[in-house]
Amino acid sequence: MTNSSNYMGMLIDTTQCMGCRGCQVACKQWQELKAEKTTFFGGGGYQNPPDLSADTFTLITFTETEDENGLHWTFAKRSCMHCDEPACASVCPVGALTKEANGAVVYDADKCIGCRYCMLACPWSAPSYQWNSPVPFVRKCTLCNDRLQLGKAPACVSGCPTGALQFGRREDLLNEARARIAKHPDHYVDHIYGEKEAGGTGVIYLSAIPFSELGFPEVPHHKMSQDAEQVMKVIPWWVAGLGAVLTGTYALTERRKRIATETAAAESQAKQTGGEL
Amino acid sequence: MTAQATSIHKGWTFPLTLPRVVMLLLALAGIGVLGWRFAVGLGASTNLRDNFPWGLWIGFDMMTGVALAAGGFTMTFYIEVIGKERFHAFIRPAVLTAFIGYLLAIVGLLGDLGLPWRIYHPIYMWNLHSFMFEVAWCVILYTTVLFIEFLPIPLERFGLQKPLRLVRKIMPVFIVMGIILSTLHQSSLGSLFLMMGHRLHELWWSPIIPVHFLLTAICVGFAMVAFEAILGSWLLKHPLDSKLLGELMRPLPWLLLVTLAVRLGDLAVRGSLFAATEGSLQSWSFLVEMSLGLALPALLLFSRAWRESPGRLFSAVTLVVLGVILNRVNVSMIGMFTPNSTYIPAWSEWVVSVGLVTAGVLAVVFISENMPVHEEHEPQPAH
Ligand code: SF4
Numbered sequence: 001m002t003n004s005s006n007y008m009g010m011l012i013d014t015t016q017c018m019g020c021r022g023c024q025v026a027c028k029q030w031q032e033l034k035a036e037k038t039t040f041f042g043g044g045g046y047q048n049p050p051d052l053s054a055d056t057f058t059l060i061t062f063t064e065t066e067d068e069n070g071l072h073w074t075f076a077k078r079s080c081m082h083c084d085e086p087a088c089a090s091v092c093p094v095g096a097l098t099k100e101a102n103g104a105v106v107y108d109a110d111k112c113i114g115c116r117y118c119m120l121a122c123p124w125s126a127p128s129y130q131w132n133s134p135v136p137f138v139r140k141c142t143l144c145n146d147r148l149q150l151g152k153a154p155a156c157v158s159g160c161p162t163g164a165l166q167f168g169r170r171e172d173l174l175n176e177a178r179a180r181i182a183k184h185p186d187h188y189v190d191h192i193y194g195e196k197e198a199g200g201t202g203v204i205y206l207s208a209i210p211f212s213e214l215g216f217p218e219v220p221h222h223k224m225s226q227d228a229e230q231v232m233k234v235i236p237w238w239v240a241g242l243g244a245v246l247t248g249t250y251a252l253t254e255r256r257k258r259i260a261t262e263t264a265a266a267e268s269q270a271k272q273t274g275g276e277l
Numbered sequence: 278m279t280a281q282a283t284s285i286h287k288g289w290t291f292p293l294t295l296p297r298v299v300m301l302l303l304a305l306a307g308i309g310v311l312g313w314r315f316a317v318g319l320g321a322s323t324n325l326r327d328n329f330p331w332g333l334w335i336g337f338d339m340m341t342g343v344a345l346a347a348g349g350f351t352m353t354f355y356i357e358v359i360g361k362e363r364f365h366a367f368i369r370p371a372v373l374t375a376f377i378g379y380l381l382a383i384v385g386l387l388g389d390l391g392l393p394w395r396i397y398h399p400i401y402m403w404n405l406h407s408f409m410f411e412v413a414w415c416v417i418l419y420t421t422v423l424f425i426e427f428l429p430i431p432l433e434r435f436g437l438q439k440p441l442r443l444v445r446k447i448m449p450v451f452i453v454m455g456i457i458l459s460t461l462h463q464s465s466l467g468s469l470f471l472m473m474g475h476r477l478h479e480l481w482w483s484p485i486i487p488v489h490f491l492l493t494a495i496c497v498g499f500a501m502v503a504f505e506a507i508l509g510s511w512l513l514k515h516p517l518d519s520k521l522l523g524e525l526m527r528p529l530p531w532l533l534l535v536t537l538a539v540r541l542g543d544l545a546v547r548g549s550l551f552a553a554t555e556g557s558l559q560s561w562s563f564l565v566e567m568s569l570g571l572a573l574p575a576l577l578l579f580s581r582a583w584r585e586s587p588g589r590l591f592s593a594v595t596l597v598v599l600g601v602i603l604n605r606v607n608v609s610m611i612g613m614f615t616p617n618s619t620y621i622p623a624w625s626e627w628v629v630s631v632g633l634v635t636a637g638v639l640a641v642v643f644i645s646e647n648m649p650v651h652e653e654h655e656p657q658p659a660h
Pocket residue numbers: 079080081082083086087088089105121122123124125126127140
């Protein structure tokens with residue numbers, strides 16, 4: 001489909017994020033998303049709003065951890081990962097979700113029928129739904145595909161004051177991430193989240209603490225549609241094989257029935273003629 | 278059987294007994310709530326949300342509805358294709374149930390889809406990687422096939438000889454197509470969950486989950502035929518040859534055994550069998566499904582005496598039916614629970630589901646009473 005190293009992606013270095021949520025605000029503005037009514041400490045400590053939603057495409061999560069040096073905050077910007085082989089795109093019955101050549105996984109609202117399979121198939125539960133609308137659509141981060149087409153970086157990246165978000169070709173970002181780990185091996189955990197997860201994602205992360213502690217799910221290192229594709233391959237054979245077996249059996253059964261009736265008819269005729277004689 | 282052989286009067290009858298009035302009201306309530314759902318959206322009318330996007334309408338109305346309609350293809354296969362003509366009388370009720378079951382599953386699906394007026398989109402917007410796409414096509418095609426398989430019933434009722442002869446002539450093609458489509462549809466409902474290895478509990482997720490879905494569908498296909506035949510004989514005084522029915526059920530215990538063995542074998546091979554002892558809601562639900570839904574009825578049905586006594590047969594096939602319902606509920610709901618997302622359907626979801634089931638029962642009863650569904654004489658051996 002796409003050349004996984006050549007498209008655009010985002011490197012998120014959680015060690016450089018100070019939790020200002022400038023990206024969250026920039027996203028709301030560019031995407032023209034409604035503000036959400038939230039409550040303080042409504043979930044996940046200072047994290048606000050508690051989760052991604054149809055009106056929140058990106059969210060800074062707040063994680064508190066403790067070690068011998070005391071308490072630490074880690075902030076992580078969560079959103080759609082813009083997978084190389086997106087689970088959401090593979091399951092959508094009408095092909096409403098697609099991976100663009102520029103790296104963005106985008107949604108065509110005109111095709112969607114609202115089955116919500118994409119939401120369940122995504123290992124990060126990134127797509128959200130407009131539950132309260134009688135005409136609901138799926139909503140998620142678009143990587144600001146419209147901005148990319150104008151040659152601009154996504155709004156969140158432009159809004160980040162510390163450089164914790166970097167936009168670029170995925171290959172370059174991976175090299176950069178590897179270089180940072182090599183240069184500061186005791187500063188980072190030796191894991192670029194998204195390098196291999198789900199077969200590789202456009203958004204990749206660096207962290208000082210294991211990603212499991214950040215609440216990042218453990219995702220298999222192969223494309224999510226692997227098992228489904230195996231089964232899909234069997235289907236033409238199944239149809240052909242079962243079709244042949246059924247037709248054959250049916251034909252034999254019909255033949256057996258016909259012979260049975262013919263014999264019965266012949267016998268009764270023989271009986272009748274026998275009676276006449 | 279020919280049209281002349283039916284001894285049904287040409288008028289329509291539907292005696293409104295009290296239970297029927299109650300069911301009618303329930304069905305109307307369901308339809309009413311379904312209408313309300315379109316005005317207010319899914320958020321206000323269901324307990325679905327971002328971390329639980331599929332609920333009762335998909336898990337029960339759609340997935341269970343389709344499974345319980347499996348009598349259609351199992352009976353046409355066993356009786357028509359293999360040629361067990363002595364059971365001929367059981368085909369029409371099975372086809373009728375399947376047809377009504379599919380229609381209701383479609384109504385349930387329409388209620389659940391966010392944009393149901395676009396339900397035709399998969400006809401010309403294709404994604405061959407998607408099992409949902411396959412499901413959509415199977416529903417469209419198999420419902421059409423079921424309609425044709427059902428057609429002889431109204432055609433006989435109205436004495437339309439010419440179209441009846443035509444339908445009879447093309448029937449074999451549709452029977453074969455119907456069986457292929459059914460196996461695809463039943464299995465692909467399971468295949469939908471292939472993509473949910475990150476979410477579905479290991480007691481149900483499996484790379485061969487389509488096989489499990491197909492096997493359980495075949496089991497419940499047999500069980501539903503007996504379930505309905507016995508219920509019909511008790512409540513509607515339909516004729517019942519309990520010896521013949523017992524004979525028809527002979528493959529069922531073996532099918533249950535195979536289903537159980539494949540399931541446990543699969544879990545054992547993947548080292549997930551011990552998850553059954555973890556003491557969680559899921560593990561208990563799994564144990565109930567295996568023991569009461571598969572093992573116990575298999576054991577009972579191996580006894581010929583048990584199969585040939587309507588009361589006892591009824592108890593065993595009820596276990597099978599409930600077991601398969603539990604399986605679909607486990608896969609689509611209980612097995613999808615995570616520590617921070619569980620789901621209990623809203624009252625409105627229950628009302629719609631109950632309403633659809635009662636509407637289905639009423640439709641089956643009405644058609645049974647007014648059209649030649651149940652043969653009153655032994656079928657003629659030849660046409
Ligand atoms: S993170 Fe989820 S929604 Fe985003 S591209 Fe991957 S599968 Fe699709």
